[in-house]
Amino acid sequence: MATTNVEPAGLVSELGLDKQNRASLGRLLGHGSVGRAEEGEDGRMHATIRIPPDELAWEPAILALPHSGDLELEIVNDDENTHCALLPSNGDQQFLWLPNFSRGTASLKLNGPGYYWFSSPIGNDEGRGLTGAIVVMGESPPEARLDRPPQPRP
Numbered sequence: 396m397a398t399t400n401v402e403p404a405g406l407v408s409e410l411g412l413d414k415q416n417r418a419s420l421g422r423l424l425g426h427g428s429v430g431r432a433e434e435g436e437d438g439r440m441h442a443t444i445r446i447p448p449d450e451l452a453w454e455p456a457i458l459a460l461p462h463s464g465d466l467e468l469e470i471v472n473d474d475e476n477t478h479c480a481l482l483p484s485n486g487d488q489q490f491l492w493l494p495n496f497s498r499g500t501a502s503l504k505l506n507g508p509g510y511y512w513f514s515s516p517i518g519n520d521e522g523r524g525l526t527g528a529i530v531v532m533g534e535s536p537p538e539a540r541l542d543r544p545p546q547p548r549p
């Protein structure tokens with residue numbers, strides 16, 4: 396369930412995260428690494444996100460999913476402090492407590508492309524950097540598209 400981390404700027408560009416109206420609405424989360432979820436043979440996507448010691452950052456801070464669907468996400472807290480994870484899942488949220496040197500697994504369902512924020516909303520974790528995004532690539536399903544003429548896109 397490894398997540399591949401590539402040189403951030405290159406992958407941000409490759410995924411189309413640095414241009415309006417491509418994978419997302421624009422450049423966000425200028426700091427931190429980018430990783431991709433892997434497709435499992437079980438039809439689910441898998442990824443691991445770590446909190447490295449003494450950095451107050453998610454690794455990766457931006458997790459890209461190749462398309463919408465189910466994600467098995469393992470979160471590892473290698474820090475000497477307790478953190479937590481508040482994670483998105485189809486309009487709902489899931490919460491994991493992450494005591495120091497612990498790990499937890501969340502099963503998330505993200506059925507549409509877009510940006511989904513996650514964070515550790517305890518203490519001042521968010522203010523110190525524990526915010527991240529799951530970016531779901533791909534187009535909206537036809538039934539979710541507006542019935543209107545094609546719009547100009549840059």
Ligand SMILES: [Cu+2]
Nearest residue numbers: 434461462464
């Ligand atoms: Cu797939």
